[in-house]
Amino acid sequence: MLLSDIPxxxxxxxxRSETASVLERLQALIAADLEETxxxxxxxxxxxxxxxxxxxxxxxNSGGKRLRPILTLVTARMFGYxxxxxxxxxxxxxxIHTATLLHDDxxxxxxxxxxxxxxxxxxxxxxxxxxGDFLFSRSFQMLVEYGDLKVLRIxxxxxxxxxxxxxxxxxxxNDLATTEAQYLEVVSRKTATLFAAAARLGAVLSGRxxxxxxxxxxxxxxxxxxxxxxxxxxxxxxxxxxxxxSIGDDFQEGKITLPxxxxxxxxxxxxxxxxxxxxxxKARIEGxxxxxxxxxxxxxxxxxTMGLARQLAEQAKAQLRHLPDSRERDALALLADFxxxxxx
Amino acid sequence: MLLSDIPxxxxxxxxRSETASVLERLQALIAADLEETxxxxxxxxxxxxxxxxxxxxxxxNSGGKRLRPILTLVTARMFGYxxxxxxxxxxxxxxIHTATLLHDDxxxxxxxxxxxxxxxxxxxxxxxxxxGDFLFSRSFQMLVEYGDLKVLRIxxxxxxxxxxxxxxxxxxxNDLATTEAQYLEVVSRKTATLFAAAARLGAVLSGRxxxxxxxxxxxxxxxxxxxxxxxxxxxxxxxxxxxxxSIGDDFQEGKITLPxxxxxxxxxxxxxxxxxxxxxxKARIEGxxxxxxxxxxxxxxxxxTMGLARQLAEQAKAQLRHLPDSRERDALALLADFxxxxxx
Numbered sequence: 001m002l003l004s005d006i007p008x009x010x011x012x013x014x015x016r017s018e019t020a021s022v023l024e025r026l027q028a029l030i031a032a033d034l035e036e037t038x039x040x041x042x043x044x045x046x047x048x049x050x051x052x053x054x055x056x057x058x059x060x061n062s063g064g065k066r067l068r069p070i071l072t073l074v075t076a077r078m079f080g081y082x083x084x085x086x087x088x089x090x091x092x093x094x095x096i097h098t099a100t101l102l103h104d105d106x107x108x109x110x111x112x113x114x115x116x117x118x119x120x121x122x123x124x125x126x127x128x129x130x131x132g133d134f135l136f137s138r139s140f141q142m143l144v145e146y147g148d149l150k151v152l153r154i155x156x157x158x159x160x161x162x163x164x165x166x167x168x169x170x171x172x173x174n175d176l177a178t179t180e181a182q183y184l185e186v187v188s189r190k191t192a193t194l195f196a197a198a199a200r201l202g203a204v205l206s207g208r209x210x211x212x213x214x215x216x217x218x219x220x221x222x223x224x225x226x227x228x229x230x231x232x233x234x235x236x237x238x239x240x241x242x243x244x245x246s247i248g249d250d251f252q253e254g255k256i257t258l259p260x261x262x263x264x265x266x267x268x269x270x271x272x273x274x275x276x277x278x279x280x281x282k283a284r285i286e287g288x289x290x291x292x293x294x295x296x297x298x299x300x301x302x303x304x305t306m307g308l309a310r311q312l313a314e315q316a317k318a319q320l321r322h323l324p325d326s327r328e329r330d331a332l333a334l335l336a337d338f339x340x341x342x343x344x
Numbered sequence: 345m346l347l348s349d350i351p352x353x354x355x356x357x358x359x360r361s362e363t364a365s366v367l368e369r370l371q372a373l374i375a376a377d378l379e380e381t382x383x384x385x386x387x388x389x390x391x392x393x394x395x396x397x398x399x400x401x402x403x404x405n406s407g408g409k410r411l412r413p414i415l416t417l418v419t420a421r422m423f424g425y426x427x428x429x430x431x432x433x434x435x436x437x438x439x440i441h442t443a444t445l446l447h448d449d450x451x452x453x454x455x456x457x458x459x460x461x462x463x464x465x466x467x468x469x470x471x472x473x474x475x476g477d478f479l480f481s482r483s484f485q486m487l488v489e490y491g492d493l494k495v496l497r498i499x500x501x502x503x504x505x506x507x508x509x510x511x512x513x514x515x516x517x518n519d520l521a522t523t524e525a526q527y528l529e530v531v532s533r534k535t536a537t538l539f540a541a542a543a544r545l546g547a548v549l550s551g552r553x554x555x556x557x558x559x560x561x562x563x564x565x566x567x568x569x570x571x572x573x574x575x576x577x578x579x580x581x582x583x584x585x586x587x588x589x590s591i592g593d594d595f596q597e598g599k600i601t602l603p604x605x606x607x608x609x610x611x612x613x614x615x616x617x618x619x620x621x622x623x624x625x626k627a628r629i630e631g632x633x634x635x636x637x638x639x640x641x642x643x644x645x646x647x648x649t650m651g652l653a654r655q656l657a658e659q660a661k662a663q664l665r666h667l668p669d670s671r672e673r674d675a676l677a678l679l680a681d682f683x684x685x686x687x688x
Contacts (some may be wrong), residue, residue, distance in 0.1 A: 059623070167478065170395075
């Protein structure tokens with residue numbers, strides 16, 4: 001068989017209406033738990049200064065997918081967990097995620113996220129830095145209150161790995177010598193680590209075996225990588241409306257993501273010069289983003305990127321084999337498919 | 345006795361050579377412990393990305409006074425603590441302090457601290473935000489490793505209170521309606537809270553009574569307030585060289601500190617207009633800083649500020665009464681005096 005006989009994986013995104021139903025099914029499985037999580041979030045956002053809940057809830061209520069807390073809730077439910085810790089930990093996971101987003105948007109000077117103005121676009125960069133710190137601190141207060149050192153270790157470790165990943169991303173930004181392996185390490189650290197921790201917590205809470213913990217952590221790790229890789233493809237493929245943020249943000253910020261790495265390595269000398277000018281020397285080239293999108297399409301870089309994402313999603317699903325046959329397990333498998341078929 | 349008979353408290357700062365000896369005596373008491381703390385700091389700064397130890401050690405090794413870790417070490421030593429936890433917790437306290445300084449300098453866009461360029465002046469604002477997050481996370485990893493939930497609670501609570509204080513400071517910045525009580529609440533939260541936690545840890549580690557814990561926490565609280573109030577006076581009184589940062593930073597940033605609150609409330613209508621123009625409307629008035637210093641001096645606002653600092657230092661010393669008579673206790677009393685007599 002020739003390489004050319006292999007059908008290129010489709011990158012046509014499934015419309016929001018269809019994919020949204022996957023999320024809705026997941027949410028329906030744990031509707032009461034998710035409500036309790038939201039109640040805890042509102043309660044714990046409370047602080048001595050009004051700006052903290054105002055700014056925090058702006059982002060938390062901006063229509064995020066709640067994927068990370070959902071992972072904790074669904075995995076706990078899969079094991080028949082009947083305590084109340086899962087909603088608390090789901091809220092902590094969402095707080096940690098929100099804190100990293102607040103700091104990310106300051107660092108990237110992003111204007112939009114989830115179709116809304118970012119906190120830094122509204123309040124300037126100072127408040128989101130400090131409110132992010134508050135959310136980290138409040139997360140650890142909640143964990144101390146919960147009092148399980150193993151859970152504390154999992155999330156403290158995750159936070160350290162995430163911040164290392166963020167610094168790593170900063171170091172390789174604007175550097176076209178970044179390898180695919182370096183890119184994947186950043187993806188794993190900055191995104192997949194929290195997915196892995198969130199999924200693992202369901203098993204930890206339910207006192208399940210190390211093996212089941214590991215399966216769920218690996219599921220979360222592969223799912224998180226798939227999500228981030230797709231995110232990086234959507235930044236060159238989606239429409240602004242579907243994405244909720246500006247298409248081409250990564251290009252403007254000089255982020256070296258997989259579509260770029262692929263297009264650069266498969267590009268002509270002239271194309272490489274364009275990438276270098278745009279991303280390394282930060283030249284503002286007229287029509288630069290359009291050119292970038294065109295080159296990425298011409299070189300099959302989105303297909304390559306989505307192909308990797310699909311592999312990652314399959315690896316995620318493979319981890320579910322050893323877990324209890326249940327509606328929850330089916331939903332987790334669907335979520336892995338959703339991670340590559342979504343358009344937002 | 346007439347009020348005018350009371351001698352105005354001196355604000356003449358004791359030269360660095362004299363006050364430095366107080367710090368040196370403290371450091372000498374716990375030289376080996378401090379060395380161990382520094383070893384742990386270097387070890388724990390280690391990370392997957394070189395920029396983290398580089399940036400972190402730039403600030404940590406920039407000649408800070410190490411006051412907060414010293415408090416933990418000296419109080420542990422006062423109770424004859426013989427374990428190894430004190431050096432670890434002292435390192436954690438310094439990490440938390442360093443993380444807040446990194447974020448502070450980004451938020452304030454400060455160029456200099458301790459006579460050196462700030463991390464954001466060297467590396468831009470992105471890296472210090474993310475490395476600060478790493479230091480917070482690493483602190484919690486170290487605390488989890490130590491494994492004492494009471495210690496974890498004290499420091500998680502401290503972090504939350506500090507970040508609330510920072511947000512509070514941001515909210516009241518550029519607002520001359522800020523009251524002395526609001527100012528003192530910010531001081532207590534953003535600075536004194538970590539002093540209180542650091543001092544308290546010595547008693548916690550040594551398994552001492554709640555009463556002794558409380559005495560040390562209160563000592564740290566008053567000491568920290570005194571330190572911050574003096575800092576705020578020095579910003580209008582010191583020389584750039586002694587201070588290690590630019591004199592007038594608070595004025596340029598529109599921070600409403602005690603000298604300003606006092607001078608504003610005791611100023612003429614014309615003077616209030618000047619303060620309002622400079623701090624609320626952020627007008628860049630030619631010679632504005634000189635005028636501000638002159639008004640603060642004319643209204644006796646530094647004397648007032650230093651008078652309050654002296655009261656706070658006395659309150660700190662009063663907490664030491666019930667603690668073991670020891671060289672360490674004497675050193676803590678001297679430190680309280682140093683907090684108001686220093687010039688840096």
